[in-house]
Amino acid sequence: MRSNSYNKYYGITTFGESHGKAIGVVIEDVKPGILFPFKKIQKLLNERKPGKGKFSTTRKEQDELQVLSGIFNDRTTGLPICMLIYNKNFKSEDYDHLKNIFRPGHADISYYKKFKIYDHRGGGRASGRETISRVAASGLITDLLGDISINIYPVKIGKFTISEEDLTFCNHLNWHDRSNYDQLEKYLKKIKSEGNSIGGILQVKIDNIPAGLGDPVFEKLDANLAKAIVSIGSVKGIEFGDGFSLAALKGDLANDEMDKNGFITNHSGGILGGISTGSELTFRFVVKPTSSINISQKTITKDNKQIKFKSSGRHDTCIIPRIIPVAKAMIKLVLADAKAYQKLIDNKSHTLSDYREMIDKIDEELLIAISRRQKISELIGRYKKKHDLSTEDSKRENDLLQNIKTKANMWNLDSQLIKKIWKILLENSKKIQ
Template identity: 50%
Template sequence: MRGNHFESVMGVLGFGESHGKVSGVVLEDVKGGVIFPLEEIQRELDKRRPGKGNYASTRQEADRIEVLSGVMDGITTGMPICLVVYNQDQRTVDYKNLQEIFRPGHADYSWYRKFKIWDWRGGGRASGRETIARVAAGAVVKEMLSGIKIESYPVQIGKVGVENISDNFPNPISWPDPGTYDDVLYELSKAQEANDSLGGIVELRILGVPAGLGDPVFGKLDAKLAGALISIGGVKGIEFGGGFSLAGMRGSEANDQMGAGGFLSNNCGGILGGISTGEEILIHLAVKPTSSIESEQKTIDKDRNEHLIEIKGRHDTCILMRILPVTTAMVRLVLADCLSYQKLQEEKKLDLNDYREALDKIDEDILLSLRRREEISRLIGKWKNRHGKAVTDGDREQKLMDVLKEKAGAWQLDAEMVNDIWRIIIKQSKEIQENS
């Protein structure tokens, strides 16, 4: 299952369950011989820790990062870097009564439908603890983004929205507007008193992104950012620039007209055709209210018997504040990837090592694809075995070769080379099928 991987300028593999021993990440392809930013990673992790402010979970964890591999005397070795944080304050007992029933709003039901098992101890991989991996990985690429500033803050919690944004208003919930601060605290306290929770909207402003990042069609920068940000638990909506309000505008209002000094507005949110314009990238994320609430809710168990549940445990009234550093990390990972790819395209900035690194990455992708191909061949072998079908299917082989030949021609690849490679692949595939 590849859902735990995130491909950026480096491979990011997150692992560990909320109530397991550790939450961690393996980073691949980090250049050897560079200073490993351990303190920076710790600083970023401290930002996402629970237990800050009155409306946060009281789960208290130091979240001290430990390096298990890939770093020697503070310097990267070029080998996979494994980082872990020990889960110390988990109280599985809080979840014992939930072994059989699905918590509304959580991933329990859908995971059960997919895997026939779910981690009732706080959601396992669907818990916010998995974001330790994202934040740690984001901190590693931070230094690649000099000149780029990413700001992430709430602009709405529950029904209270900001009116003015101040640059300098430090407070435990990162609320940027002194004028509405008391209102938002009141909104939070009311929800907490009612054993309920709140959602809200996060605003992300990304400044200093050069024009030209992102690719046409399937590699669009907004598509990549959306994928990365929507993958954060609890994030249910995203808009760029004018977003949903563009739907009600006329073209004459929505279009960002241009003058000698540049764009006259930024309704497109800094991205046109999937490629950055050089203007500020503006994103809004809708975050749903925290699912775990102590008020009584209706649900069912595996046998569809109905139950009433109240979710005890320690939960944030609103998770928005904890999501902020995670959003920053995901944006960093996407931008770092786009920047390094852009560097490859602008050949003048390259040296031989850059080319070789790019080739190594492609070779790794090929190997991964071959592994996936083998896995599927094995499944086909089992299927054929069960259904009494012969492994060799001459017609299918011929069709496959014809299609590949046609594609090789269209993509200006050497047809003979493609033919040779696939003869080997098919031979191997048949051997695997025979032995499945």
């Protein structure tokens, strides 16, 4: 069975183990002549890398992208593309003590029972490193998705739940609730000091998704998303829209009523009958606590001896932040396929003038936003004059630029360029004031 291949239209095959020579992906069916987005893919790989957060593992890998085939003069040739990332920062001897031990929570025992071969070196193909291939593959299809935007953030980590959602509040956990962030950090520090780990629930919101994606009956959009997300190691469940809480709702509250402007509610999470409705697509999924912990637990050896095992070294206390780029990659792969299918049904392909029309529309929206900003600046100017306040406020200006820079990074934008643009806008605002 080709269980390491994925997708029908945009087909990928991934390979490699955590402590083998390399991890990689082969992609077929890429159109010829596309400028290969090397930097963009490397950036995505950097975002997936461990070691960014305070509660992250210490294995440091450069994860440098190598392209073995399918590219000529920086453009795709239309032939299979092979992307490779070498595993460098590990010593297989470090794992010798695990040769006969099945670590609790890991897939060691199930892999052994299935294949009768035990690659004890750090989880093999069940390791988080396997997800590098998925992230690399997703980098090639970003443009295909147009203005679809994917936002993923935790709504629960251990006993903490988001209550006051503020998407402008950014941090290494992507936790958007100021009110309990400090307590959450303390909680995670304590779990880390105990050598333990914790999981959580991630919320996904996909906007600007066209109606009509998803193909009955075995390529339904929710079914394909569920498969893609649950195929990520450590993900244990998924719910769409109101999900499991629908069990307690009566039909009149669960149905999404419609009026001439569209859906009034979105209990379904933007999918009906496996096809996107055009409403925001929402789902949540649960990530189990990191399997490797520095706490002694009962387990068995390959020859069925009972022993106690405690993982040594430092591990991720919570892998939630590391799952986000991987989940994003999987969603992109699912949507790319669904879009490609829909294009076949629509019998419509975008021409250069279609794309120019899209760009013109975005430019128009930018101009409207700048004009609205200018008007508000004028109001601020009047307010300041009335209350005898200075037009100069360097602290506010610095905070604003910092905030913009953080958001630019979050949305994969060139933060220096964005900073430059905002400086010009701020200078202009001061002139108006």
